[in-house]
Each structure stands twice: as structure tokens, then as C-alpha cells.
Amino acid sequence: MSEIEIARDVMEENDLIAKEVNDILNEKNIYCINIISSPGAGKTTLLEKTLARLKGSTACAVIEGDISTPIDRDRLLPHCESVYQINTDTFGGDCHLSAFMIKDALAEFDLDKIKLLIIENVGNLICPADFEIGEHSKILLYSLTEGEDKPLKYPVSFNVADVILVTKMDLMPHLEVDISKIKENIAKVNAGARVIFVSSKTGEGLDEWIDYLKSLTPRG
Ligand SMILES: Nc1nc2c(ncn2[C@@H]2O[C@H](COP(=O)(O)OP(=O)(O)OP(=O)(O)O)[C@@H](O)[C@H]2O)c(=O)[nH]1
Ligand SMILES: [Mg+2]
Secondary structure, X not given: OOHHHHHHHHHHHHXXXXXXXXXXXXXXXXXXXXXXXXXXXOHHHHHHHHHHHHOOOOOEEEEEEEOXXXXXXXXXXXXXXXXXXXXXXXXXXOOOOOHHHHHHHHXXXXXXXXXXXXXXXXXXXXXXXXXXXXXXXXXXXXXXXXXXXXXXXXHHHHHHOOEEEEEOHHHHHHOOOOHHHHHHHHHHHOOOOEEEEOOOOOOOOHHHHHHHHHOOOOOO
């Protein structure tokens, strides 16, 4: 079997399990978002703020994906009792989560008590975009410090996103960033994405983000 054939088999197997995961979530009436970004774009910080705001209104569970360490899980546990860490170094150190990892993780939760499952993928702007993991939508975080050209240089990640959150907006006064260029480049690769400008430090855009999350219902 050639390397290409093996890779195709891996993807097909992954897609089948992703469908199983999605079916389980639909059956349980749980909406699932898959958050992807380059390392450090602000995923966990946004989740700290998000979970604090959703407490009492939306029952959440979180799956944290990292190559190693439970650092992000430990940051979120004060805000949510259902946080499960996947470390991909147990599976060879993959740069992305795979559907089988999510399927196994579902067994760690009481699915009857969850409305929103949030998955923070491994920080990487390439690999996570290729792997369906059973989610209903993909959320891409893109921080101001990454530069205006990233949508053009990493088009696949930008293209698969349903929502693009431009993060760290509070840094705007300190950076030479052309926000109109950012908008233009996002539109070039994904004109249909909803774009929300946020700062986890000042709270800018978080109302719109939380309203979006509250509007989500599983498509079964
Ligand atoms: N100024 C500013 N800094 C932020 C903001 N959000 C996150 N940061 C900082 O960015 C750094 C990385 O944030 P994280 O939330 O850990 O990023 P991440 O995407 O979860 O990182 P990985 O999980 O390692 O990929 C930290 O120092 C945060 O304090 C923001 O809105 N504004
Ligand atoms: Mg993180």
C-alpha cells in the first residue's frame, strides 16, 4: 500500500468516526464547536471568559487538546466542572485532534447534562483544519499579532471556519496592523464566514460571541 493510500484510509476512517460522534451528539441534543488557531491566539483565555459568562445559562463541557500538559484544563476547571484533557503525545504527538479521541472522551461526560460541547484543538494553523471530529461548526481564532497575510498563507484553516474571531483587539494601538486588510484577506478566502472582533482583556465583542453561542442548536 502506498503512503497516499494509507493517508486516504486514515482520513476515511476518521470521517466515519466523526460521523458517529456527530450522531451521538445529535441524539443527545448537544451542539459542538471545534476551536482552532495557531498556538497562543487566545483560545483558552477566550474560553475562561466564555465559560464564566455562560455559567448558569448554558450547560457546557470542554475537551482540551494539547500535545502535552494539562495546563489548559487546569485553567478552565475553576470555570467549568466538566473539562477533559487529551494529550496527543499518548498517540504519537499528533498536531491535531482526531475523531477517535473525541469519541473516547465522550465517555468521560454525563451527556444528558450538556448542551454545548466546546473543543479546543491543538494550537496549529494547518493540521486541525483537515480533520473532522464530529463538530457542528468550526471556530477559527486569528490574533492581531499574526499579521494581515495569514488568511492568504493558511487558506484551508480560514476556509473551513464558520466563524472567525479576530482576537486581541486591545493590542490595536500598539501594533501596525491594517484592519481593513485583515477584513479584505478574510473575505478573499472565506466570504461567507461570520467575523467577530474580540478582546478577552477588555471584553470587546464578547456580547456578540456569547449571543452567537446561545443561538446554537444541534442540527440532527
Ligand atoms: N492583549 C491580549 N492578550 C491576550 C488576549 N487573549 C489572550 N491573550 C494572551 O495571549 C497569550 C496566549 O493565550 P492563550 O489563551 O493561552 O492562547 P491559546 O490559543 O489557548 O494557546 P495554545 O493553547 O497554546 O495554542 C497569553 O499570554 C494570554 O494572556 C487578548 O484578548 N488580549
Ligand atoms: Mg490553549
